[in-house]
Amino acid sequence: MWKKRLAAVAVVAGAGLAVSIPAFSTAAKGKPAATVKDDGREVCYGCHDEIKAMKEGSKHAKLACGVCHDKLKEHLASYENKPVTTIDAALCGSCHKDEFESFFTVNYDSQPRKEKGVPTGRSPMMDKLLAPYGFTFEHNEPRGHAFMVTDQFVVDRFAGGRFQYKKRWFGVDSVGKTWDILEDKGPDFKMAESAKAGNPTCIQCKTSDHILKWKFMGDKDPRAKWDRTSDIIAVAKDTQNVVGCIHCHDPHGTQPRVVRDALIQAIDEKGAKMFAGKDGTTDLKVISFRDGFRKIGVMKKSDSRMMCAQCHVNYNCGTGYEFDTGKKVGYEDQRTNHIPLAGPKDLLEHSKKQNFYELRHAVTGARLVKPRHPEAETYFGSVHDKAGVTCADCHMPIMKNKQGKSFKSHMVIKPKDHVKEACLRCHPKYTAEQKLYQIQGIQNYIRGKMRKSEYWLGQLIDTYATAKRWGVDEETLAKAREKHEEAHVLWEWWTAENSDGFHNPDLARDTLTASIAKSKEAVALLNKAIEAKSGGARGAEPKKQ
Numbered sequence: 328m329w330k331k332r333l334a335a336v337a338v339v340a341g342a343g344l345a346v347s348i349p350a351f352s353t354a355a356k357g358k359p360a361a362t363v364k365d366d367g368r369e370v371c372y373g374c375h376d377e378i379k380a381m382k383e384g385s386k387h388a389k390l391a392c393g394v395c396h397d398k399l400k401e402h403l404a405s406y407e408n409k410p411v412t413t414i415d416a417a418l419c420g421s422c423h424k425d426e427f428e429s430f431f432t433v434n435y436d437s438q439p440r441k442e443k444g445v446p447t448g449r450s451p452m453m454d455k456l457l458a459p460y461g462f463t464f465e466h467n468e469p470r471g472h473a474f475m476v477t478d479q480f481v482v483d484r485f486a487g488g489r490f491q492y493k494k495r496w497f498g499v500d501s502v503g504k505t506w507d508i509l510e511d512k513g514p515d516f517k518m519a520e521s522a523k524a525g526n527p528t529c530i531q532c533k534t535s536d537h538i539l540k541w542k543f544m545g546d547k548d549p550r551a552k553w554d555r556t557s558d559i560i561a562v563a564k565d566t567q568n569v570v571g572c573i574h575c576h577d578p579h580g581t582q583p584r585v586v587r588d589a590l591i592q593a594i595d596e597k598g599a600k601m602f603a604g605k606d607g608t609t610d611l612k613v614i615s616f617r618d619g620f621r622k623i624g625v626m627k628k629s630d631s632r633m634m635c636a637q638c639h640v641n642y643n644c645g646t647g648y649e650f651d652t653g654k655k656v657g658y659e660d661q662r663t664n665h666i667p668l669a670g671p672k673d674l675l676e677h678s679k680k681q682n683f684y685e686l687r688h689a690v691t692g693a694r695l696v697k698p699r700h701p702e703a704e705t706y707f708g709s710v711h712d713k714a715g716v717t718c719a720d721c722h723m724p725i726m727k728n729k730q731g732k733s734f735k736s737h738m739v740i741k742p743k744d745h746v747k748e749a750c751l752r753c754h755p756k757y758t759a760e761q762k763l764y765q766i767q768g769i770q771n772y773i774r775g776k777m778r779k780s781e782y783w784l785g786q787l788i789d790t791y792a793t794a795k796r797w798g799v800d801e802e803t804l805a806k807a808r809e810k811h812e813e814a815h816v817l818w819e820w821w822t823a824e825n826s827d828g829f830h831n832p833d834l835a836r837d838t839l840t841a842s843i844a845k846s847k848e849a850v851a852l853l854n855k856a857i858e859a860k861s862g863g864a865r866g867a868e869p870k871k872q
């Protein structure tokens with residue numbers, strides 16, 4: 328493909344068409360008088376027709392290639408000299424000030440390092456129920472987008488504590504370039520009670536920096552600097568920015584888009600019922616660059632459910648094991664970069680079909696799948712979703728700047744702290760106080776169900792240990808483990824999800840009560856077997872057999 332086009336274009340390039348490269352600072356002067364039309368782009372289009380299709384006729388049509396790309400003369404001399412591409416959101420921000428500034432505004436209502444596995448947290452019994460997984464070392468509630476890379480790197484489960492704030496605790500609200508904020512304590516540094524559980528795939532959901540350096544799905548390729556198996560520390564060192572504007576907006580044509588590979592793959596394969604309109608389809612069009620090296624998904628109509636689902640979705644990114652053989656599944660296997668798009672009731676079945684689970688429970692040995700932040704799947708089918716409300720309606724409310732111009736706040740808000748902006752536009756009959764009260768009602772109720780399902784999982788684990796001590800037969804233990812596997816995912820979904828039930832209270836109630844029922848069945852089964860072995864004296868020490 329390339330060869331053919333290259334031959335045709337080499338002649339034109341050779342003719343020495345100048346490519347205008349307006350200085351960054353020209354572009355940065357307030358509202359752009361969207362510049363240069365004749366920037367020599369026709370030469371580029373000779374080899375890059377996908378860009379032409381996106382750009383010409385779009386709202387960015389007038390922006391010269393040189394606004395975002397540099398060293399183009401060298402590239403034209405030989406395409407092997409890669410041009411420089413500016414991915415930094417600050418460039419977009421030079422013309423889109425409101426969106427940029429709101430994006431990097433720190434929301435001080437959202438606390439840093441708010442551990443989930445503590446008595447006041449979302450899952451007080453996490454350490455027991457998730458043992459021995461890395462998440463037990465530190466697992467926090469989310470805060471604003473401007474922190475997503477540094478929070479990932481400093482968390483105790485990521486790199487053994489090797490990355491820390493340069494300014495110690497003064498650094499906790501610093502935003503900007505990663506390596507201005509953090510320092511590396513070196514390869515030999517390891518903090519007590521920490522883990523080294525990072526991987527290159529999970530970073531693709533925190534930054535846009537690797538968009539040109541990562542092949543679709545993270546497969547190995549000579550053209551890709553990084554892949555799923557790359558050294559995580561090296562990838563981290565090459566990560567300077569949090570998610571860029573380009574995760575959701577195409578830089579060439581401003582079309583709403585998604586770039587996360589596993590999501591594009593999942594939507595392509597399954598037709599994505601989850602994001603479909605009334606006609607049962609999505610309007611997501613997949614565009615491929617360099618014969619499939621890279622893909623993006625462009626939508627006609629902006630749908631923030633898909634944009635947010637690039638990251639607020641359950642995905643596999645770590646290693647695991649096969650259900651049937653027990654064999655280890657390493658990063659070379661594409662199953663370690665996978666978005667199931669399955670709900671809490673279907674996830675276990677999906678994982679069994681995929682033949683992939685993440686860990687064995689420390690006490691029961693049950694094979695556990697690990698849901699991660701499944702906000703999109705949880706939201707799917709909720710009352711709001713059915714009514715056509717999307718994530719941005721509540722989390723990116725319309726604000727006005729000093730000149731009175733409206734824009735979408737790009738500081739994703741916690742609606743609880745901004746009820747007026749988040750809810751009253753659609754619910755004008757209620758006061759902010761009433762809407763907050765509704766949120767609290769739902770969250771209190773669902774947290775209650777979470778506590779109960781944790782309690783019963785805890786009972787299951789303890790009873791299992793007792794049963795083992797009494798020498799209960801393997802067949803019974805196996806049945807109990809299977810129930811543990813089912814009960815676990817129905818519970819853990821809600822500790823990984825971050826709305827405490829608000830996104831879909833009906834689904835939360837259904838699944839958490841189903842988890843309780845499964846745990847109780849296992850406890851009953853084990854108790855019966857223990858009774859049979861101990862003759863009612865279960866508190867006693869079992870006789871040595």
Ligand code: HEC
Nearest residue numbers: 333336340346370371374392396399406409410412539550
């Ligand atoms: C003669 C054909 C040809 C022309 C003309 C051409 N390119 Fe390229 N360009 C390529 C090829 C081939 C690649 C892929 C290189 C690779 O994968 O190593 C590429 C890659 C790129 C990349 C991605 C680099 C990266 O980091 O992976 C950008 C950006 C780019 N070109 C911009 C331009 C612009 C802007 C122009 C016009 C000024 C232009 N190209 C003109 C052939 C061309």
Ligand code: HEC
Nearest residue numbers: 368371375378390391392394395412414573578616617621
């Ligand atoms: C507003 C910034 C901006 C402008 C203007 C811009 N680009 Fe890009 N370009 C990017 C970014 C960012 C990427 C990284 C890939 C992506 O985001 O899809 C990119 C990637 C590319 C690629 C790589 C595609 C591949 O094969 O992976 C090519 C080619 C390219 N641009 C060509 C052009 C040409 C030609 C023009 C002018 C007609 C242009 N760009 C104008 C920001 C821009």
Ligand code: HEC
Nearest residue numbers: 354359361386387394418419421422572573576577578581
């Ligand atoms: C040199 C100035 C400039 C830069 C840099 C720039 N844009 Fe734009 N952008 C514009 C102009 C001008 C428009 C058209 C505004 C209009 O039609 O109201 C626009 C429109 C848009 C729109 C559509 C807005 C709407 O109301 O539909 C989006 C989205 C957008 N840009 C995103 C980006 C992103 C993302 C980047 C960085 C990759 C970027 N822009 C970089 C000037 C710029």
Ligand code: HEC
Nearest residue numbers: 437469470471474475478532570635637638718722739740
């Ligand atoms: C590139 C991945 C990515 C995308 C895309 C993304 N998020 Fe996030 N989001 C995150 C991460 C990671 C965090 C947690 C950051 C932290 O704690 O440092 C987060 C945090 C949040 C928070 C918590 C904010 C707070 O102050 O507590 C909200 C709300 C949120 N995102 C909503 C959204 C919405 C709505 C969208 C779509 C418009 C979206 N996100 C798109 C990765 C993403």
Ligand code: HEC
Nearest residue numbers: 416419423426427430571572575583629631634719734735
């Ligand atoms: C997680 C997805 C996401 C990211 C990242 C993101 N945006 Fe947006 N942006 C949206 C959504 C959703 C809208 C509203 C619907 C639409 O216009 O597509 C929007 C709207 C816009 C608009 C239209 C005007 C407005 O405010 O309504 C502009 C311009 C824009 N964004 C620029 C940016 C810039 C600049 C950045 C980076 C600093 C950025 N966006 C990052 C999702 C995102």
Ligand code: HEC
Nearest residue numbers: 469635639702703706711717718721741742743825826829
């Ligand atoms: C009808 C309004 C509404 C919609 C639509 C909505 N959310 Fe939420 N979201 C909330 C509320 C309310 C909370 C929980 C309370 C809070 O933190 O304000 C929440 C919490 C969150 C959180 C955790 C925030 C934190 O700081 O802990 C994330 C992340 C999130 N939502 C993402 C999404 C995504 C992604 C979508 C779309 C798939 C979405 N939300 C759709 C209202 C909404």
Ligand code: HEC
Nearest residue numbers: 710711714716720721742749750752753754762763765766
């Ligand atoms: C874009 C519009 C929109 C926004 C924003 C919105 N809602 Fe709604 N909400 C609706 C619609 C439409 C319905 C369903 C019809 C109805 O019952 O009014 C609904 C239903 C509800 C319900 C009843 C759900 C049930 O299961 O019984 C509650 C409670 C609610 N909204 C609370 C909120 C809160 C709290 C917020 C802010 C965090 C919010 N809504 C933001 C449009 C919206």
